[in-house]
Amino acid sequence: MQQHRTGPAWGQEEKLIPLSHTILLSAVLFAVGTVGFLVRRSAVMMLVCVEIMLNAANIAFIAFARHHLSMAGHIWVFVVITVAAGEAAIGLALIVALARERGTIQVDELRSLKG
Amino acid sequence: MTATIFILLAALAVLGAVLAVLLPNAVHAAMALIVMLVATAGIYLLLSAPFVAVIQIAVYAGAIMVLFLFVIMLMNVELRIPLRRWTLVAGTVAGGLFLYQTVHLLRGVMDDQARSGADGFGSAHEVSSVLFAEYVVPFELVSVLLLVAIVAAVVLGKREAA
Amino acid sequence: MFRVWAIPLIPLLGFVYIGLLSRRLSRRAAAIVGCSTVALSFLVSLEGALQLLRGEEALTATFYTWASLGDTLVRLDYRLDALSGSMALIVSGVGFLIHLYSVGYMHGDRGFNRYFAFLNLFIFFMLTLVLSDNLLLTFVGWEGVGLCSYLLIGFWYEKSDPPPAAVKAFVVNRIGDFGFLTAMVLLLAQVGTLSISELLQSAPGAFEAWPVGALAVGLLLFLAATGKSAQVPLYVWLPDAMAGPTPVSALIHAATMVTAGVYLMARFRPILELQPQVLEVICAVGAVTALLAALIALAQRDIKRVLAYSTVSQLGYMFMGVAAGGGVAGMFHLTTHAFFKALLFLGAGSVIHAMGGEQDITKMGGLRSKTPITFWTCLVGALALAGLFPTAGFYSKDLILADVLHFGEWGRILFAMGVLTAGLTAFYTARWLMLIFFGEYRSPHHHPHESPAVMTVPLVLLAIFSFGAGWGEHAYAHFVGRVLEPPEGHVPGQVIAWASGAGIVGLLAGFLRYRSLVPGPGPAKGLARVSERKFWVDEIYDALIVRPYQFLSKVIASWVDGGLIDTALVNGSGALVRAAGRIVRPLQNGQIQVYTLAMMVGLVAALGWMLWS
Numbered sequence: 077m078q079q080h081r082t083g084p085a086w087g088q089e090e091k092l093i094p095l096s097h098t099i100l101l102s103a104v105l106f107a108v109g110t111v112g113f114l115v116r117r118s119a120v121m122m123l124v125c126v127e128i129m130l131n132a133a134n135i136a137f138i139a140f141a142r143h144h145l146s147m148a149g150h151i152w153v154f155v156v157i158t159v160a161a162g163e164a165a166i167g168l169a170l171i172v173a174l175a176r177e178r179g180t181i182q183v184d185e186l187r188s189l190k191g
Numbered sequence: 192m193t194a195t196i197f198i199l200l201a202a203l204a205v206l207g208a209v210l211a212v213l214l215p216n217a218v219h220a221a222m223a224l225i226v227m228l229v230a231t232a233g234i235y236l237l238l239s240a241p242f243v244a245v246i247q248i249a250v251y252a253g254a255i256m257v258l259f260l261f262v263i264m265l266m267n268v269e270l271r272i273p274l275r276r277w278t279l280v281a282g283t284v285a286g287g288l289f290l291y292q293t294v295h296l297l298r299g300v301m302d303d304q305a306r307s308g309a310d311g312f313g314s315a316h317e318v319s320s321v322l323f324a325e326y327v328v329p330f331e332l333v334s335v336l337l338l339v340a341i342v343a344a345v346v347l348g349k350r351e352a353a
Numbered sequence: 354m355f356r357v358w359a360i361p362l363i364p365l366l367g368f369v370y371i372g373l374l375s376r377r378l379s380r381r382a383a384a385i386v387g388c389s390t391v392a393l394s395f396l397v398s399l400e401g402a403l404q405l406l407r408g409e410e411a412l413t414a415t416f417y418t419w420a421s422l423g424d425t426l427v428r429l430d431y432r433l434d435a436l437s438g439s440m441a442l443i444v445s446g447v448g449f450l451i452h453l454y455s456v457g458y459m460h461g462d463r464g465f466n467r468y469f470a471f472l473n474l475f476i477f478f479m480l481t482l483v484l485s486d487n488l489l490l491t492f493v494g495w496e497g498v499g500l501c502s503y504l505l506i507g508f509w510y511e512k513s514d515p516p517p518a519a520v521k522a523f524v525v526n527r528i529g530d531f532g533f534l535t536a537m538v539l540l541l542a543q544v545g546t547l548s549i550s551e552l553l554q555s556a557p558g559a560f561e562a563w564p565v566g567a568l569a570v571g572l573l574l575f576l577a578a579t580g581k582s583a584q585v586p587l588y589v590w591l592p593d594a595m596a597g598p599t600p601v602s603a604l605i606h607a608a609t610m611v612t613a614g615v616y617l618m619a620r621f622r623p624i625l626e627l628q629p630q631v632l633e634v635i636c637a638v639g640a641v642t643a644l645l646a647a648l649i650a651l652a653q654r655d656i657k658r659v660l661a662y663s664t665v666s667q668l669g670y671m672f673m674g675v676a677a678g679g680g681v682a683g684m685f686h687l688t689t690h691a692f693f694k695a696l697l698f699l700g701a702g703s704v705i706h707a708m709g710g711e712q713d714i715t716k717m718g719g720l721r722s723k724t725p726i727t728f729w730t731c732l733v734g735a736l737a738l739a740g741l742f743p744t745a746g747f748y749s750k751d752l753i754l755a756d757v758l759h760f761g762e763w764g765r766i767l768f769a770m771g772v773l774t775a776g777l778t779a780f781y782t783a784r785w786l787m788l789i790f791f792g793e794y795r796s797p798h799h800h801p802h803e804s805p806a807v808m809t810v811p812l813v814l815l816a817i818f819s820f821g822a823g824w825g826e827h828a829y830a831h832f833v834g835r836v837l838e839p840p841e842g843h844v845p846g847q848v849i850a851w852a853s854g855a856g857i858v859g860l861l862a863g864f865l866r867y868r869s870l871v872p873g874p875g876p877a878k879g880l881a882r883v884s885e886r887k888f889w890v891d892e893i894y895d896a897l898i899v900r901p902y903q904f905l906s907k908v909i910a911s912w913v914d915g916g917l918i919d920t921a922l923v924n925g926s927g928a929l930v931r932a933a934g935r936i937v938r939p940l941q942n943g944q945i946q947v948y949t950l951a952m953m954v955g956l957v958a959a960l961g962w963m964l965w966s
Contacts, residue, residue, distance in 0.1 A: 093197050093237060099297055101201045101234070105208050105227075107290035110953065112212030114282030114946055118272045120217055120263055124224055127255070128208050131231055134247075141313075142238045147321040150313060151329070153243050154322070157250055158333045162340030164255045168262045169347035175266055176350075182272055187943030278946065285953040292960040 098139035106132035119174065119181040123167045130160045197237055204230035215271045217263045221256060228252040240313040355401060357414040357431035360441055361480035363394045367473040375466045387469035388452045391476050395445035401433045402442060410434065410835070413486060427547060432486035436684070436836040439829070440483040440616055443691045447608045448476050450811040454699050455600040457808035458706060468508060468598070475501035479609050483616065488537050488547040491617075495533060495581065498610045499526050505605060506597040518593040525590040529580015529614075536573035539566060553623045560627055567624065571631030574621055575638075578614025584672060585642045588665045589891055595657040599702030602657060607664045607698050608691040615671040615687050619680050619837060632676040633761055639672030640757075640770040645888070647777035651784070652877055652884035656701045656714050659785050663738065664694055666774060670753055673771065677764075678756025679838030681830050686753055688829065689745035689822050693737035696815035700731035703808055704789060707801040714785065715872050719794035723801045726809045728790050730816040735786050737819040739779035740856045747853070748823030750775060754852050755844040768851075776855035783863020788871065795871065 109128030116122050134153045141149025175181050207227030214220040228251050235244035311317050322330055367390030371383050378386075401412055416429035433441065452472060459468050478501060482494025499522075507519030537547070543566055544552055544559040560567040578584070583591035594606050605611070618625065618635060625631045643666045650662035667690050675683030705712055707724050721728045737746035754775075758768045794801075803809070830839050877885045 093193060096297070097197065097201070098234070098238065100294065101204065103290055103293045103297070104205055107286045107293070108205065108208040108212055110289065111282045111286035112208075114285065114950055114953065115274055115278045116212065116272075117274070117278075118217060120259065121220060121272075124211055124220060124259065127224065127251075128211065128227065131228065131251075134243075135231060135234060138235055138238045138240045138243060141240070145312060147313075147317060148326075150240060150243055150318055151322055151326045153240075154246070154318075155329060155333050157246060158337055161250060161255055162337055164258055165340050165344040166347065168258060169344040171262060172266060173347050181266075183945055186945075190941055190943030281950060285950060285957060288957045289953060289960070292957060292964060295964055296960065 102132045102136040200230045200233040242315045357433045358416045364390045364473045364476040372470040380465045383466040383469045384456045391449045398441040402438045430486035431484045451604040454811040505601040506594045515596040518596040522590040526580045529577045532573040532576030567627040571625045582614030592661040603695045603698030607694040612687045618675045635676035639669040640767045643669030643774040647774045649887045650781045652881045674753035677760035682752040686749035689749040693734045693819035696734035703727040703804045709799045714788040717789045718792040721790040724803045730812040733816040735782045739782045745823035748826045751844045755848045772855045776859040779856040779859025780863040783860045787867035
């Protein structure tokens with residue numbers, strides 16, 4: 077390719093990754109995270125699965141940002157990462173409190189909020 | 192070349208995610224998750240988002256995962272909680288159906304026409320000029336959110352004074 | 354940069370300060386803050402008025418945009434022009450004097466700080482009402498002064514009279530407010546804006562094709578004015594409003610708030626003029642009110658009720674003056690009336706203060722020598738009220754009568770009513786003066802004493818204005834004539850002769866009749882009884898409106914509210930929800946992952962519907 081670039085982006089050197097590939101990856105990761113959220117019985121692991129889903133969304137953001145050459149996607153990724161950090165901090169604090177109060181973090185045993 | 196790297200990284204990410212979901216030991220699962228996060232950071236690099244990639248490694252793979260590992264290892268809870276068969280089946284069926292539908296839905300509308308990037312797209316300079324000009328208010332809101340989260344975590348984690 | 358909104362805002366700050374610190378603030382501090390904020394407002398208004406004199410047409414300022422409904426912007430616009438500026442000067446100037454007087458009058462009252470907070474709040478709302486350039490903001494001021502009136506009439510809420518009087522004032526005003534709101538909606542629908550200056554410009558064009566709409570708007574606005582300014586048929590609240598502290602009667606129920614209706618009419622004259630019948634209705638109602646209230650005032654025994662009916666009567670005069678001719682006459686009478694009626698009320702307050710709370714004028718007498726300053730100032734006020742040359746009342750009353758004489762087909766009849774009212778006014782004024790200040794001192798107990806300087810100084814200042822304000826007639830007409838149409842030429846000699854003649858005859862008759870005669874206790878006889886019982890208007894309203902309304906309310910309360918709404922709708926829907934809850938409650942099993950699975954099923958179903966439907 078004859079174009080001159082100063083940016084470090086690798087992807088521009090040969091050919092660009094098709095958008096459909098990245099979105100497919102995003103969808104797969106999201107589905108895996110969802111399944112994990114549904115099947116894991118430990119609260120900590122459910123949080124881990126939420127992180128997987130958030131990551132999947134981030135990949136979609138970045139892919140579309142690249143596709144449309146708009147920085148907005150990057151900004152929202154920052155927001156998502158920040159929210160993820162907050163969510164992890166509060167979630168884990170809740171889990172610590174749960175373990176202290178109830179002696180377990182197994183979600184199918186925590187069912188006192190039933191109708 | 193790029194495509195090969197992408198496919199490798201993508202495979203690594205999916206593998207990490209699947210392992211994180213399936214490994215019974217929580218510490219192992221967290222490790223698998225780190226693999227996934229790092230692979231994602233590589234994909235960001237390929238997508239001309241070097242700054243986000245750095246943040247991904249520093250904040251996600253670094254700070255957040257360390258927090259997870261701390262809680263997992265410091266807390267005196269059972270690490271292995273086996274999966275139940277019926278939830279595994281139900282979850283997989285639901286997730287699989289969802290994935291199938293998503294792919295089906297996206298296939299028709301996806302525009303694969305690639306565009307070459309502008310100079311410096313995704314660099315720290317570009318990110319900051321957008322973040323602190325157009326998106327100042329969301330930025331400030333997010334920082335308030337973070338502060339609230341910190342306070343909440345401290346309050347929740349504190350032992351009640353008897 | 355001159356900021357018009359500073360004028361109302363300063364008293365608001367005073368209200369917030371005194372109101373918030375009410376319990377901790379010393380009385381001295383409350384008095385200082387209360388008076389100085391109003392004085393500051395007056396100075397700012399004066400500065401604005403001077404700028405107008407230097408040639409500015411109007412000073413405007415947007416405080417902020419309150420709401421934008423589609424294309425309709427509701428902006429908190431303030432606008433100081435010749436009309437609103439002169440009103441603002443009266444409100445803040447007379448308001449300041451009354452604040453000062455209140456320091457002495459309310460001395461020792463438990464609610465001293467609360468009183469000054471309310472008074473400042475009132476000044477804020479009144480100035481907002483006057484200076485606003487947006488009809489909705491005007492309405493805020495309109496309702497706000499109503500609220501303050503309610504609060505201050507019921508100021509001594511532990512007594513038996515004030516609370517019902519306050520409620521009466523509020524409820525009667527509601528009827529007028531209905532007119533205001535409806536007119537506002539009509540204007541918004543037809544003209545498409547609430548900005549007053551835009552309304553006045555584009556309303557004539559907008560209503561060209563719909564004259565009935567212009568008629569409706571005019572009459573509805575006038576309905577609002579009859580409520581606030583105590584005209585027939587809604588005047589009944591004002592005499593009862595005398596249950597509040599006397600300075601409040603002077604400020605709110607004589608000088609400022611009750612004149613808001615007159616001001617509204619003057620402001621909206623370009624719209625009222627679209628349908629000449631509206632002006633005729635206003636003038637006729639004003640004349641009827643003036644006459645009726647003057648007749649009632651003849652036999653009242655309460656020192657303040659006489660003045661209250663007199664205020665109603667003079668407000669009728671103002672409406673006549675604002676509808677006939679160009680409107681300047683009514684506004685000028687508003688100004689002079691603000692001076693002399695505030696003076697008379699404050700004088701009455703000084704008398705009540707001297708008598709230790711006695712309000713029955715048949716039990717007073719001979720106070721001339723005991724309270725000389727009060728006497729002399731009240732004499733000036735009374736002569737102004739009677740319209741005697743060369744006091745202020747003489748000029749403004751003649752201006753009105755001159756306009757009325759040439760107004761429409763009924764001009765001569767209305768003029769005759771006006772002259773008759775002038776005579777009656779002079780008569781009851783003389784009666785009031787004679788019974789209070791002349792003759793023997795008739796109250797066995799209590800030694801009356803003159804009021805302190807903080808009360809007499811405002812009296813003297815107001816007396817000076819009541820005496821001399823009339824000489825500014827031409828300057829005023831020229832100034833306000835920028836907004837309204839200035840009157841043409843001089844007052845004809847014939848009018849002066851009739852009006853002054855009626856006044857002098859009335860005064861003389863009053864002096865002669867009450868020189869030695871004091872109405873005895875017990876009900877009056879004959880025609881005087883009709884006047885004393887106020888033509889039984891309150892009783893008629895009670896029988897025609899209040900009782901049927903109460904009956905209807907009871908029926909609705911027991912049948913509609915108790916039976917239909919409470920039992921069937923409220924409790925019924927509650928029972929329904931409960932039953933439904935009992936059925937679906939087991940679904941909520943506390944398992945978070947089951948909930949998530951349900952979400953996923955829903956998501957898959959929704960996606961499937963999108964894909965294959």
